[in-house]
Amino acid sequence: MNLFLLFLSAFLVxxxxxxxFLGICPFMGVSKDVDSAFxxxxxxxxxxxxxxxxxxxxxxxxxxxxxLPFLQTMAFILVIAALVQLVExxxxxxxxxxxxxxxxxxxxxxTNCAILGLAIMAVQNAYTFIESVVFAxxxxxxxxxxxxxxxxxxxxxRFADIPEPLLGAPIAFIxxxxxxxxxxxxxxxx
Amino acid sequence: xxxxxxNFVNGLWNENPTFRIMIxxxxxxxxxxxxxxxxxxxxxxxxxxxxSSALVSLLRxxxxxxxxIPAYIIVxxxxxxxxxxxxxxxxxxxxxxxxxxxxxxxxxxxVLGRAEAFASKNSLVSSVFDGLGMGLGFTWAxxxxxxxxxxxxxxxxxxxxxxxxxxxxxxxxxxxxxxFITLGILMAFMNMIAAxxxxxxx
Amino acid sequence: xxxxxxxxxxxxxxVLSVVYSKTSVIIEENAARALESxxxxxxxxxxxxNIIRRSPDELGVDDPQEMREKGQETTLIYQGVDExxxxxxYAFVGEGNGYGGVVxxxxxxxxxxxxxxxxxxxxxxxxxxxxxxxxxxxFRSQFVGKTVQDPIAVNQDIDSISGxxxxxxxxxxAVRQGLRDTVELYRGGE
Numbered sequence: 001m002n003l004f005l006l007f008l009s010a011f012l013v014x015x016x017x018x019x020x021f022l023g024i025c026p027f028m029g030v031s032k033d034v035d036s037a038f039x040x041x042x043x044x045x046x047x048x049x050x051x052x053x054x055x056x057x058x059x060x061x062x063x064x065x066x067x068l069p070f071l072q073t074m075a076f077i078l079v080i081a082a083l084v085q086l087v088e089x090x091x092x093x094x095x096x097x098x099x100x101x102x103x104x105x106x107x108x109x110x111t112n113c114a115i116l117g118l119a120i121m122a123v124q125n126a127y128t129f130i131e132s133v134v135f136a137x138x139x140x141x142x143x144x145x146x147x148x149x150x151x152x153x154x155x156x157x158r159f160a161d162i163p164e165p166l167l168g169a170p171i172a173f174i175x176x177x178x179x180x181x182x183x184x185x186x187x188x189x190x
Numbered sequence: 191x192x193x194x195x196x197n198f199v200n201g202l203w204n205e206n207p208t209f210r211i212m213i214x215x216x217x218x219x220x221x222x223x224x225x226x227x228x229x230x231x232x233x234x235x236x237x238x239x240x241x242s243s244a245l246v247s248l249l250r251x252x253x254x255x256x257x258x259i260p261a262y263i264i265v266x267x268x269x270x271x272x273x274x275x276x277x278x279x280x281x282x283x284x285x286x287x288x289x290x291x292x293x294x295x296x297x298x299x300x301v302l303g304r305a306e307a308f309a310s311k312n313s314l315v316s317s318v319f320d321g322l323g324m325g326l327g328f329t330w331a332x333x334x335x336x337x338x339x340x341x342x343x344x345x346x347x348x349x350x351x352x353x354x355x356x357x358x359x360x361x362x363x364x365x366x367x368x369x370f371i372t373l374g375i376l377m378a379f380m381n382m383i384a385a386x387x388x389x390x391x392x
Numbered sequence: 393x394x395x396x397x398x399x400x401x402x403x404x405x406x407v408l409s410v411v412y413s414k415t416s417v418i419i420e421e422n423a424a425r426a427l428e429s430x431x432x433x434x435x436x437x438x439x440x441x442n443i444i445r446r447s448p449d450e451l452g453v454d455d456p457q458e459m460r461e462k463g464q465e466t467t468l469i470y471q472g473v474d475e476x477x478x479x480x481x482y483a484f485v486g487e488g489n490g491y492g493g494v495v496x497x498x499x500x501x502x503x504x505x506x507x508x509x510x511x512x513x514x515x516x517x518x519x520x521x522x523x524x525x526x527x528x529x530x531f532r533s534q535f536v537g538k539t540v541q542d543p544i545a546v547n548q549d550i551d552s553i554s555g556x557x558x559x560x561x562x563x564x565x566a567v568r569q570g571l572r573d574t575v576e577l578y579r580g581g582e
Contacts, residue, residue: 005558018366019366020220021216021217021366022216022220022294023216024215024216024218024219025213025214025216025299028212028215069412070271070275070408071271071405071408073267073270073271073274073293074263074267074296074404074408077263077296077297078263078264078267081259081260081263108299110297111297111298111299111302113216113294113297113298116293116294116296116297117290117294120290120293120294121290124290124493125493125494125517165379165381165382165385166374166378166381167381169212169374170374170375170381171374172374173370173373173374173377174374174375176370176374177366177368177369177370177371177374178367178371180366180367180369181362181367184365184366184367249400253400254393254396256393257393257394257396257397260397261396261397261400264397264400264401265404267404268404268407271408271411272407272408275411275412275415275416275419276411276415278415278419278422279415279418279422280418282419282422282426
């Protein structure tokens with residue numbers, strides 16, 4: 001499939017967070033302010049791209065030839081966990097401030113269903129290596145976009161007069177719903 | 191015995207994973223287009239939760255601390271794959287509907303979270319009860335959300351149409367925006383009920 | 393440390409391969425049965441379905457190399473036979489690249505005229521409410537009556553669903569290519 005369309009599809013039309021419902025936990029957890037949202041988005045995109053590449057290689061050169069489709073889930077998640085460990089160690093060495101700012105959410109990238117989700121989707125749709133990487137890039141960009149938009153909205157919400165029961169998560173979800181409604185406008189893009 | 195019951199009820203209400211702790215949210219939004227999908231997903235997750243909590247608890251003295259996360263992941267992934275294969279074989283329609291989200295149970299924060307926070311530090315029986323409570327708490331949350339979206343979005347409940355053919359439904363409820371908004375409103379409701387409970391207690 | 397992890401991993405792999413070997417048989421059977429009931433839909437009047445396996449080498453088809461490259465070693469053709477034993481037609485599965493992944497269609501072809509009798513969309517991951525409209529009668533009925541002689545292409549003899557060009561094209565590609573390959577294989581033996 002045309003690479004540009006593939007990117008656009010993952011980025012906007014079938015946005016991973018607002019349309020496919022992947023990556024909701026960090027979406028809700030890290031979207032309190034724009035800076036950390038952006039940092040999280042970039043870190044996640046990096047893991048997504050590398051994970052897509054490595055899982056594609058494992059699926060193509062190990063799992064399929066040896067006839068082990070049932071080990072796919074396990075192999076993929078272990079790869080992702082290892083990758084996140086590496087990223088964690090790297091950030092810890094190169095930028096202790098960023099490491100501290102991201103806190104618990106760095107190891108939690110492992111449980112971001114968007115990463116495992118895109119790895120599985122890429123092999124299910126029989127994408128080539130390049131297609132998988134582009135798909136991951138689009139997914140990561142879309143994830144970052146959704147996070148940053150949400151963070152922007154939530155920063156504004158701090159000054160709004162919200163009824164007690166709606167404070168916190170409920171109003172955030174309703175805003176996310178409106179965002180999702182806006183994104184559904186991209187559906188007829190192509 | 192009372193302690194076990196408390197473990198169980200905890201996951202159903204006080205520390206309901208969806209409405210109170212707010213973990214494991216991706217499947218909550220994605221599969222709740224119909225009530226039956228919610229139940230299916232909830233029970234599949236409960237199975238994985240109970241089995242992996244049990245096994246982690248059994249092996250808690252054996253697994254070295256440094257490799258505990260990879261070990262938990264292997265255990266959880268094993269049960270997830272078993273559920274995936276079984277559903278594909280014996281419940282193909284449900285398997286088709288839940289699709290990608292069945293293997294995604296492995297990254298459901300509830301499962302890994304309970305293994306780390308509870309099962310690794312508690313006895314086998316306690317862990318099973320905790321897993322059951324959390325899993326069933328998750329299940330009823332999914333079912334309620336699915337029921338609301340199904341009633342409003344398709345005019346049916348458990349696939350039984352109760353609106354006349356061609357009656358107007360709120361289609362957006364079955365689509366992504368509806369999922370977010372319904373969850374937000376339900377959470378607000380839960381907050382109101384919890385606040386009233388607290389007021390009555392004090 | 394490593395020992396414990398390896399033991400757990402090996403036990404898990406062993407358990408999974410046992411479960412897999414038991415369930416994969418059933419899974420394949422389910423898929424075959426589902427496909428058979430779809431065949432009854434696209435070849436009306438059928439009471440028995442014969443599965444014919446054709447491989448390119450067997451028949452000396454024009455492009456066996458291409459089929460092998462595409463990974464198609466044997467093609468399954470579903471032949472519909474009615475109660476009197478008369479052959480109604482044959483059906484095949486075609487695949488096209490859609491928006492959200494692969495679109496699979498089942499196409500029923502008339503025995504006597506090699507005209508398409510019916511097209512059924514088996515699986516797709518297209519956008520609900522938009523690309524998913526390829527399932528509608530109005531879209532699919534365009535393919536009825538077509539033969540290998542027809543272009544079967546969007547903007548030529550097939551109208552796409554507005555706003556869902558890619559999904560429509562996926563179906564057209566699947567039908568056209570599948571028809572060409574299958575008629576050649578089916579008739580090639582005579």
